[in-house]
Amino acid sequence: MILKLIKGLFVAVQIIILLFGLVIVGIGTWLELQYKSLKEVLDSSRLNYGPYLIICVGILVSLIALFGLVGVKGKNMLNKYSLGLYIILAFIVVLGQMAGAMATFVFREQVESIASEALNETMKYYGMDSEVGTLVTDLWNNLQQENGCCGVNGARDWIGEVRNESIALPSTCCRNTTDLLCGLDTESIASAYGGGCLSFVTEYLSDNLLYVGAFGLGFVAVQAVSIIVAVLLLMVSDYSATNKVGVI
Structure with missing residues (x-):
């Protein structure tokens, strides 16, 4: 029963992360299409490659979420290797996103x-x-x-x-x-x-960077919970397998 509950929570969190990832891809695509002409004027790598970076992050997050869902298959079966690899990849991505979220607060000083x-x-x-x-x-x-x-x-x-x-x-x-x-x-x-x-543009960008940084940290928190749940899922799975072996 505990394994099923944790498994259900993990699946729910992965679906949320998957949706977040798709939203991020959508935002990056919208920025690229909206300001494609303007980027030709603004000769800045931070502006030219920004939308592509956002799209890549969204795709990566979505793929890892899908990989996590693949790691849990069937009613009572658990693909431990896939889930273990998911934990490693998700942890690396979380570290990168945390650094990116913190960088937005530093970037506000240069706005x-x-x-x-x-x-x-x-x-x-x-x-x-x-x-x-x-x-x-x-x-x-x-x-x-x-x-x-x-x-x-x-x-x-x-x-x-x-x-x-x-x-x-x-x-x-x-x-x-x-x-x-x-x-x-x-x-x-x-x-x-x-x-x-x-002054108006600076204030607008500074406020929005603050929101982006806060959203990024919130997203990192959701993914951190996902990693913890994945670890618990592996631990409970091992415990259940050990008990079954003992009974046999």
């Missing part, structure tokens, strides 16, 4: 410089008639309009950066949306939002 570099790189593509230009233009317009900011550190950052020669800075920088002259020349700076967008 401002990375965000500043990325924002400055994208400004020159604003207003371009291309796929990248459209994506960058939409991102900047949404960022400035929703947060009431302009440029990286201020409106002057836009001077000379906008590809559209008919304007000096985006209309989304204007505090007064009814001012039709705002954005047409450098004098429009007086009518633009005073603060830059860097």
Whole structure:
């Protein structure tokens, strides 16, 4: 009875981990498709390979969960070798994920410089008639309009950066949306939002990295429970086998 209960708990945990792994794969795929064009602009390995790393982690976690399920087969049978190998692989992955989760907290300290570099790189593509230009233009317009900011550190950052020669800075920088002259020349700076967008982007990324790190540690805890349950499963299985031998 104890063996069946532990076995059921192990299977339930593996299904949860498998679903988590598939969710991680989905997030990585979404990031890759969503910002595929933007990655061509942002020449950073951390951004270019980030989605692929997320996808690989999700696939690895899912495969190990499936391997754990294969280790438990039949009603009362247990594949000890498969389960033992599962414990070793899961332990290695947990160590790697723990290091990755902790790294997100350290990475938060570098967010401002990375965000500043990325924002400055994208400004020159604003207003371009291309796929990248459209994506960058939409991102900047949404960022400035929703947060009431302009440029990286201020409106002057836009001077000379906008590809559209008919304007000096985006209309989304204007505090007064009814001012039709705002954005047409450098004098429009007086009518633009005073603060830059860097602080908003930094805060947003920093908060999300905190959530990612917390989620990562929570996921590690679930996998740690899974490893403990797998060990208990092997111990109870050995105990049951010993008792059967003794009776015979």
